[in-house]
Amino acid sequence: MHHTENRGHMGDTAKVDQDAVLRARVLLLGSGRLTARERVGAYRVLAEVSPSAYLPKLVDALIERSYELDEPELHVTLYAEALAAARRLHADAPRREGRLSRALSGYEHALFAAGRRAEGRALCEESAEAGRYGRLAVVLAEEGCHAEAAELLGGHAGTGDADPASDWTLIEWAAELDAAGRQEEALEVFARLVDGGRRGASADSAPLASLVWKLDRYARMLGAAGRREGEVAARHEALGLLTRLARGGEPVSRSNIQALWATLLGLSGRPDEPAATSGAPLPAFGAHVFHGWSPDTREDYFASVALLERRTAALRASGDLPGLIVTQRRLTVRRALRWESSGRRPEDALRPSFDEGVALARLSPVDPGVLARALADRSMFLVAVKRYGEALADFTEATALLDGLTPPPIVTRT
Structure with a gap:
């Protein structure tokens, strides 16, 4: 397993390494087909200098990379980074809502799969505030809060x-x-x-x-x-x-x-x-x-x-x-x-x-x-x-x- 999967670059305040930027561009311009892991590394660097062009690609590559791994904690790490990147997308960015929804859903799923239920529930509550109430209703039901789950479902079913x-x-x-x-x-x-x-x-x-x-x-x-x-x-x-x-x-x-x-x-x-x-x-x-x-x-x-x-x-x-x-x-x-x-x-x-x-x-x-x-x-x-x-x-x-x-x-x- 590659432990560098745990290394996130989003939000770095240090000066961008221009050599790293050049290497990332050269890698992407190469003729060979890149792996999801290689693309993630390149997009991480380039998203800092050209976010409108590379943040969407970083979100997609992080999610694709998660499909290749079977370690729950790495799924948490990758989806957390994907969600952070999706939230940085400009409001007018193409497919922003779809990317944000995929990252949010994947992060929440990864948290539950990793046994981090409290964090997963907090994310479900955040989603419910935005109108995506279904997962919170399920979590409430799973924890025996049936009256609360019924009220949540009834409030949206009409x-x-x-x-x-x-x-x-x-x-x-x-x-x-x-x-x-x-x-x-x-x-x-x-x-x-x-x-x-x-x-x-x-x-x-x-x-x-x-x-x-x-x-x-x-x-x-x-x-x-x-x-x-x-x-x-x-x-x-x-x-x-x-x-x-x-x-x-x-x-x-x-x-x-x-x-x-x-x-x-x-x-x-x-x-x-x-x-x-x-x-x-x-x-x-x-x-x-x-x-x-x-x-x-x-x-x-x-x-x-x-x-x-x-x-x-x-x-x-x-x-x-x-x-x-x-x-x-x-x-x-x-x-x-x-x-x-x-x-x-x-x-x-x-x-x-x-x-x-x-x-x-x-x-x-x-x-x-x-x-x-x-x-x-x-x-x-x-x-x-x-x-x-x-x-x-x-x-x-x-x-x-x-x-x-x-x-x-x-x-x-x-």
Whole structure:
């Protein structure tokens, strides 16, 4: 590793070394292709004598150089320098805002990845003051400040059917309201998400699968709030959509939407996790696993897979079925989130986890809700991998368990 990476030149007050300037110019005028490290060195010198020409290039080269290194503290150093350089750009400089945003985002990410969470949070607070509030909401959620996160998200999401809030914003907002104990408000926000999904499905502008996942989550939320009638209606609406999928498949082209399924699954597992605190942060369940979670919480969360695997093995050996069911589901949720974000996703790598969840639940005769949840979990996964007939069979059984032997008529909304 080159320790000279730690040497910053921005803001030097000493007289510029003219020999260094000449060497930098000669280097840049050479015929060979320069490495990012060489360009950084040259631009550092030249940015002091010609900032308008070389500060933008220095920002770009510093960011490019960071991609070549895997040492967290060097990332912090390079991005700190890139941010300082970006802030020196003239207000009219081309692409100034884009460079500033990239440097700020990269610096904040590097601080969290290096375990410097307090500094990272301070940077998120600075960004929020400038209107970029999303990262601060995530950090607040990770540290258990769910009411504050909900207020921040709600203050920007707006109200009414015509507001521009994205699906992801609504999911995060509802998640934080729910975590803060504001169930009714969470349901109102999630209902907006479901209504938007219905409009998209009815216009054949959005996949039915995404609405199925939203309805399944909505039904679970309604059940937790004691709103039985709404829970049954949402579940049967999802069942009707699954019937359509099993008969004819998706009516519209479906892109990679599995992140939505995995995010909602992860959110459903939050009650089984310990409470997040500033001293022991957890992922912001409801945020996208890679575009939302902070790198330190993401790393810790996935690092716990090995521990949970050992714990499930011990619980199997001890015969503690209730404890095994809970722990095995926590493990399955982690595997699903890692599977979805891995890039290469063979179905067989994950399906055994859902199959085991159902098998374990069938051994538990006390509460039919345990088996219903395991079946619904597997059904939503099967939708994700486009096995709609099997998904329908699982969800039909789950619905019968929850509704009784004579379920109400199936209601479809699309």
